[in-house]
Amino acid sequence: MEPVWIEIALGLGGNVGDAPGAIAEALRILAAREKIRIGRVSAIYRTPPWGPVAQADFANACALAQTTLDPRALLNEVKAVEILLGREPGLRWGPRRIDIDILFYAGLSVDAPDLVIPHASLFERAFVLVPLAEIAPDLVIGGKRVADAAAAIAQEGVTRWETRGPAEGMAED
Secondary structure, eight states, X not given: OOOOXXXXXXXXXXXXXXXXXXXXXXXXXXXXXXXEEEXXXXXXXXXXXXSSSOOOOEEEEEEEEEESSOHHHHHHHHHXXXXXXXXXXXXXXXXXXXXXXXXXXXXXXXXXXXXXXXXXXXXXXXXXXXXXXXHOTTOEETTEXXXXXXXXXXXXXXXXXXXXXXXXXXXXX
16 A cells, blocks of 8 residues: 655754754755655745844754654654754753754644644744745645745844755755
C-alpha cells in the first residue's frame, strides 16, 4: 500500500554560528529522510530576536513539505534533527543554533502540552508569516489566509538576508 503524504509547513530559525548554514543543513537532513519531502523553501530573512533575552538577530525561513509521519512522529523527527545539528537545552526564546517548528499539518489541530498545531504563536510572528507568505500566500491556517495575516502584522526589522541564502534552491517544485 502506498503511503499517504500529508501537507505540512515548517518554520526554521537560529542565531548561533552560521544560522543560514544551519537552516540549509536542517533542510538537507530532513529531505534525506524517507518520510519527509521538502517542497518550496522561502528565502532566508534576518529578523530581530523575539522575547526578553538580548541576543543576535536570527536567520529565519519557512518550508512547505509533505510527510508520511503522524504529528507526534514528525515532532520527534524535527527535534532529532535539532539535536543532530547541535541544539542544546537553554533559555526560552534564548540563542540557539537551530529551531524547527511545525506550523501547519494538513489543517489538523493538535493541542497537547508539548505540541500545538497550528503553531500557537504563528499569527503573532512576522519572522514566520513573512517567509511563509512568500511561498504559500493562499494557504489558509485557522481560518486565516497567510498573505492577509502577513500584511496585517508589523514587519519592522524583517529583511531578506544580505546574500542569497543557502536554503534557496532547496525546493523540488
